[in-house]
Amino acid sequence: MAEITIIEAVNLAMARALENNPDVVVFGEDVGVNGGVFRATDGLQQRYGANRVLDTPLAEALIAGMAIGMAAEGLRPVAEIQFMGFIYPTIEQMICHATRLRNRTRGRITCPMVLRAPYGGGIHAPEHHSESTEAIFAHMPGLRVVIPSSPLRAYGLLLAAIQDPDPVVFLEPKRIYRMMKQEVPDDGEALPLDVCFQLRDGTDVTLVTWGAMIHETLQAADQLEAEGISCDVIDVATIKPLDMATILNSVAKTGRCVIVHEAARTCGVGAEIAAQLAEYGLLSLFAPVQRVTGYDTIMPMFKLENDYMPSTERIITAVKKTLEEA
Amino acid sequence: MTNEDKKCVAQFEIHYTQLLNQQGELVGALPEFAASAEALIALYRTMVQTRTFDTQAIALQRTGKLGTYSSSIGQEAVSVGIGSAMRFEDVLLPTYREYGAQFQRGVEMSEILRYWGGDERGMAYHAQPHDKAITVPIATHVPQCAGIAYAMKLRKQPRVAVCVLGDGATSKGDFYEGINVAGAWHLPMVIVVTNNQWAISVPREVQTHAQTLAQKAIAAGIPGEQVDGNDVIAMRHVMANAVEKARTGGGPTLIEAITFRMHDHTTADDASRYRKQAVVDQHKLLDPIDRLRKYLIQHHDWDDAKETALLEACTIEVEAAVRSYLDTPPAPPESMFDYLYETLPDALQPQRDEVESLGKLKRGGDHNG
Structure with missing residues (x-):
């Protein structure tokens, strides 16, 4: 089995989710033909079609809001925010809606969405491309915030996030996207959330x-x-x-x-x-x-x-x- | 270079529909549905029901039995028109003056009262599985509406997502982001801008220099039109056309419904601080209920006896809802944990236990005291 990096494991998990569950939809800025600026979605549009892997207009609040709407209708949206530095317009959608949908409706409508974003410094990126502001999301009741740190955990935790019945912010440490390689069996097995x-x-x-x-x-x-x-x-x-x-x-x-x-x-x-x-x-x-x-x-x-x-x-x-x- | 030397590359028009004028006279072609007395009386009934509800809810707030309440008085034709043009399996994303639509879609009056009475169970909508609960943060539901509409489109369902917002909401980025993608993706959605002329204290003409709010649709590449939002026949007609167009693959429409907020923004507001009573009085002449009543009297034998019977029936219905609301015991305090996640994470269990035991202590104390 070939060894893969974290970014390849992220891609592999999304491909597995798209393959196994017709409700999974992957979208964001430049995720389609371009395959994402870090190539997280490389090849996915070609394999799963432009209806399920799609480029959105350049509007982050929209991306989060649409994920909420799709999730409310029973899809399993996996939305990408290109860099964490651009995630802040999503905060209103996340704190006022994604985290509250189940609570507001007493379980009538739920929000099984994933909001992915690369985060952190150390790649000599331009301004606004290096912050680590996970605590903002960790403060929101009703949310899960998950951060993988190896290819195996990237694969298993992203699958877990997509399968989770509640909203998950999935933050990918981009400095180590290609730092290490591991053998990652594409077995569709999720790792447990909520545990160290x-x-x-x-x-x-x-x-x-x-x-x-x-x-x-x-x-x-x-x-x-x-x-x-x-x-x-x-x-x-x-x-x-x-x-x-x-x-x-x-x-x-x-x-x-x-x-x-x-x-x-x-x-x-x-x-x-x-x-x-x-x-x-x-x-x-x-x-x-x-x-x-x-x-x-x-x-x-x-x-x-x-x-x-x-x-x-x-x-x-x-x-x-x-x-x-x- | 003057404009005459420049080539015109695009031109747009905004059209306005009114079918009943303020005297209740037909000024346009009667739509097919409106030939039926039964259909018109159903619209009339829901408008009266909604006003009866609003009036009672304000009274409950004034007597300390309800929290802050936002009434839809004066705007009934907009919400009733919207609700009457939708199918049950469609999705409504309401803001906080769409009771007329919500009642038609199965939301119970007692649920709306529970909501404004500070109880999340008022958003459970037991008889309405699809609709979003009332959206409070302005325009945030427009992107969500696009997501819902995309889900419908992806699954090839003949359903429509309908988003209702106010005039002030068209100043927000979420509004534009949502209608932009509706156009770009040709989504089965209808956006209704209820232009009641006031965003709390800021009048429409201070809100934006745009000549109409409907024209904001043009920038998103979708059709926008105006309708007399106090004319329920026109409202339902324009809405039904937009909804059926969206349902059959024709894409989104933005409808600007012109109406007037007759009451304060909410019961916590005092509109006399920023608008003259004379302006409000002027709009009383445009009242949507009076207008349809005039038409019904003229064309469908509506009379005082029928009117009295209707008012009585509405009062009885609202009073039953009020009783159900007032008789609902508060939810147990620990229930604040019970819909946070599908399964409560272990990390939160001690907090839930604490609330549960404090609640028991308090209730025990109440009994002893």
């Missing part, structure tokens, strides 16, 4: 992260391992709703926790994790929780983006700080 994935088992410290930061976090874990420091590494994957049980279990074992995310620190998802650790895991902790995050600044343009984003070194420093405590 344990990537490494360790005893000294818990590293909690998601998205592209998995890469730096695993690098840090490797370097620390060489120094005799053993890390539990958790990929949160579904940041809303949050599987705190896995994180709390890990911290009960290690007593130390470092949270790593690319997004700005204040009110980032790391803040929620830290708050819940304080509420439910304080007595397990030997040291204050550390956060290694983007800063509370505007995401700088690409000359300075690496100074903004957490580095392996910053993660290692934070881990060592937690170990300095008794």
Whole structure:
């Protein structure tokens, strides 16, 4: 079996969904003939037709609103927003409608839609193409926010998102779209949502992260391992709703926790994790929780983006700080 | 270079339909459906029913038994015309003055009261599986209407999605994004702009410099037309043509229905702050119910006895709905969790448990107190 990248796994999952379920419709800007600016939908229009894989007008609120309408009629829309920097016009549709449709109608009308978008920095992109603002969506009741970090999880979690009976925002870490390859069997098997994935088992410290930061976090874990420091590494994957049980279990074992995310620190998802650790895991902790995050600044343009984003070194420093405590 | 030297590459016209003038006199060709007394009386009945409902709902709000309420008084012909031209399997995306259409489509009066009484169960629409609940954020339902219409088109269903919005809504981007894709994708949808002249306190002429709202359709490449929204015969006629055109593959239409908001924006508003009573009084002369009544008296033997009987029947119906609304016990507090997701995520269970136990404590306390 050939190994594939995350972007190829995203494509494979959409093809599988289109193949298996006639209700699946894929649409967005440039997703048709062009196959998406990152090629996420490459070849899908040719295979499944322009009625099911289609280019929309350039209007993001429209894309989200149409997904809601299609979902309300029982289709399984998979809508693409070209970059997360352009997702903000969808917020009204998501918070006022997608998340509320089931609740407003007491279950009469539901909204099984997926809103996909590439997100995050590190690809030397133009202004507005590098932010990580997942916390905005994580704050919306009724929504799921899912972020894959490997080809296997991209395939399995996107299928799960498409099958989910409720709206899902699926954010793809574009910096690692082509960074790694894995064998991904195209078996149509979804992975579970709402649970963290344990990537490494360790005893000294818990590293909690998601998205592209998995890469730096695993690098840090490797370097620390060489120094005799053993890390539990958790990929949160579904940041809303949050599987705190896995994180709390890990911290009960290690007593130390470092949270790593690319997004700005204040009110980032790391803040929620830290708050819940304080509420439910304080007595397990030997040291204050550390956060290694983007800063509370505007995401700088690409000359300075690496100074903004957490580095392996910053993660290692934070881990060592937690170990300095008794 | 003057315009005379330039080549005209496109020209557009906006047409207006009125069939009954304000005296209730026929001023155009009577549509086929309107030859039947029964059909006209049905329209008349729903308009009267809607006004009776609106009047009672305002009274309930004034006596503290209902939350803020938005009435459709004066606009009944628009919503009744819309509802009467649709099939049950079509989809209506209403805003908050389309009770006349909603009642025809199976939405219960008690449900509308529950909604404005602060209860989500008022959007369950037990007898209407297709329609969206009332949309509050202005124009956000236009893109959704396009999505619904696309689903119908993809599945080759002979159905139509109908989106109703106000004059103020045509200033919003969502409106334009929605009608633009309706044109681009030739969708089976009808957009009705209920031009009641007021977006809360901002009058139509301050809202936009466009000569008509119907012409906004031209930019989207779809036909736009005006209709006298206080003439229910014209309203139903224009609407039925647009709906059947959309149903048979003819694409979308935008209808601007000219009417007037006779009441405050909502019961929380005081329209006397921004518009003169004289203007409102002037529009009373254009009342849609009076107009059809005049026609019915003249052509279909409508009389005081029939009028009184109708008013009584409507009052009885509304009073039954009010009783049902007032007799509905509040939903259990923990039900706020029960329609958030199909299955409540584990992460939320402790919060639901907390609300449930606090609710029990409170109810127990009430009994003891």
